Amino acid sequence: MLIAECYSFPMSISVRSYAKINIGLRIGPRREDGFHELYTLYQTLALFDVIRVETSRGLGIEIACKDARVPCDETNTCYRMAEKVLRASKIRSKVRINIEKNLPVQGGLGAASSNAVATMLGMERALKKELAPLDRLRLASEVGSDVPLFLIGGTVLGLGRGEQVYPLEDLPNFHCVVATPALGISTPAAFAEWDNTMAASKLTPEQGSARIDSFSHSLFEWLGSKSFSPTGVPRQGWDRAEALLLGLVRTGMENDFESVVFPKYPALREVKRTLEKAGAKFASLSGSGSTVYGLFANRTSAGKASKLLTSQGVRACATVTLQRAEYWKTALSQ
Numbered sequence: 001m002l003i004a005e006c007y008s009f010p011m012s013i014s015v016r017s018y019a020k021i022n023i024g025l026r027i028g029p030r031r032e033d034g035f036h037e038l039y040t041l042y043q044t045l046a047l048f049d050v051i052r053v054e055t056s057r058g059l060g061i062e063i064a065c066k067d068a069r070v071p072c073d074e075t076n077t078c079y080r081m082a083e084k085v086l087r088a089s090k091i092r093s094k095v096r097i098n099i100e101k102n103l104p105v106q107g108g109l110g111a112a113s114s115n116a117v118a119t120m121l122g123m124e125r126a127l128k129k130e131l132a133p134l135d136r137l138r139l140a141s142e143v144g145s146d147v148p149l150f151l152i153g154g155t156v157l158g159l160g161r162g163e164q165v166y167p168l169e170d171l172p173n174f175h176c177v178v179a180t181p182a183l184g185i186s187t188p189a190a191f192a193e194w195d196n197t198m199a200a201s202k203l204t205p206e207q208g209s210a211r212i213d214s215f216s217h218s219l220f221e222w223l224g225s226k227s228f229s230p231t232g233v234p235r236q237g238w239d240r241a242e243a244l245l246l247g248l249v250r251t252g253m254e255n256d257f258e259s260v261v262f263p264k265y266p267a268l269r270e271v272k273r274t275l276e277k278a279g280a281k282f283a284s285l286s287g288s289g290s291t292v293y294g295l296f297a298n299r300t301s302a303g304k305a306s307k308l309l310t311s312q313g314v315r316a317c318a319t320v321t322l323q324r325a326e327y328w329k330t331a332l333s334q
Contacts, residue, residue: 011056011126016331017049017118018322019109020149021176021286021293024253026215027194035145035161036191039212041219042110042149042156042165044322045176050100051078051115053122058094065099069106069184077116077143084139085120089129097122104315106184108287110150116143117150121332146287153331154324168223170323172241175302177280179271179309179316180291185261190288193260218251242297245281255285268292271314278305 020042028037061082063072073079078097086093097119103111117140124130131139140147145162157166222244262269268285271292275283279301280294296302302318309316 012052012054013122013125013332015051015053015118015122016333017051017103017111017114018150018153018327018331019045019047019103019111019114019178020146021045021109021178021284021291021321022255023248023282023284024215024219025255025257025287026212027191027256028209028212030195031161036194037209037212038145038158038160038162039215039219040158040162041168042146042158043171044150044153044156044324044327045109045178046319046322047103047109047178047317049103049111049115049118051118051122052098052100053119053126054096054098055123055126056094056096059092060094062094062096063099064096065101067099067101067105070099070101077112077147078119080143081116081119081139082123084142085123085127085131088131088135088139089123089127091127091129093127095123104180104291106186107180107291108185108285108289109178109180109291110146110287113144113147114150116140116147118331125332152324153327154322167324170325171244171321173323174241174245174321175296175299175318176321177275177278177294177296177302177305177309177316177318178286178291179275179293179306179314181265181267181271181314183265183267183290185265185289187288190257190261193264194256197260215253218253222247222251222253239297242281245295245297248282248295255287257288258285261285261289265290271309274309274312275305278308280305 023041023043025040030036061079063076063079082095103109136151137148140151141163148163148165149156152165152167154170155168157168268289272283275294280296283294285292306316306318
């Protein structure tokens with residue numbers, strides 16, 4: 001294998017590493033490879049970490065982060081991605097990655113997965129070596145199940161174990177409050193608890209597949225709705241975002257993880273109730289948690305809900321959902 005070494009060093013690139021939420025998440029049967037079939041709608045948010053990638057002569061990968069909860073060894077997703085990019089690019093280089101952490105750790109916002117994609121994008125620019133689109137997707141899926149979604153951004157359908165991603169027409173911008181109590185939830189542990197619950201209820205694989213099908217029907221009924229008002233008759237001045245939020249509630253879409261995470265962490269259920277009482281049109285756990293988010297019809301109500309949760313000692317902030325064009329316009333604009 002021919003390994004090249006680039007001499008236009010050093011080079012430093014900064015990339016915004018955006019968060020995501022799950023608008024509905026259905027867990028299907030456990031597969032032979034140990035993973036579960038999933039069906040979810042990913043949506044990127046305007047909240048982000050900053051990943052700074054520096055390449056120079058030499059060998060090795062270094063990770064730096066001031067947040068002590070973030071591993072700085074080969075278990076870090078950025079480290080794993082950097083290894084794969086160097087190998088795929090057939091380039092020798094010293095790589096230093098600094099993670100400016102703003103997003104919660106183990107929060108269900110996909111921060112570690114997004115960090116990995118930001119590392120890939122930063123290395124491509126620093127090394128002046130762009131990977132083929134299929135190689136990008138392959139490396140992303142090898143690092144983690146929800147990593148590939150950050151190669152698309154905006155509104156994304158996730159299938160398989162979450163790594164099969166399909167860009168959908170962007171939803172309108174929703175005002176969103178993201179609330180993350182001070183606790184971390186292990187996704188593998190949440191899946192294990194789900195398996196125990198399903199075993200106790202004696203759910204068959206066929207029934208599990210039927211649950212996936214019913215969820216997909218609800219999702220596409222919602223996304224395909226042409227209703228611009230509660231009556232289904234468009235009227236002047238009616239806000240499409242608000243109409244879609246009302247439709248989302250009617251579909252009954254939920255995150256399956258709530259059934260196993262909320263009983264173990266009652267504080268998360270209370271955060272969801274607080275968001276709903278504060279005016280959220282739709283509230284849900286994101287991923288396996290610990291983040292709970294609420295979608296609001298306007299900026300004012302979202303801001304008030306954020307302040308309310310903050311006054312109760314819960315880390316919360318108001319933001320907006322991020323469409324695909326803006327995602328790519330701003331990710332590399334540091």
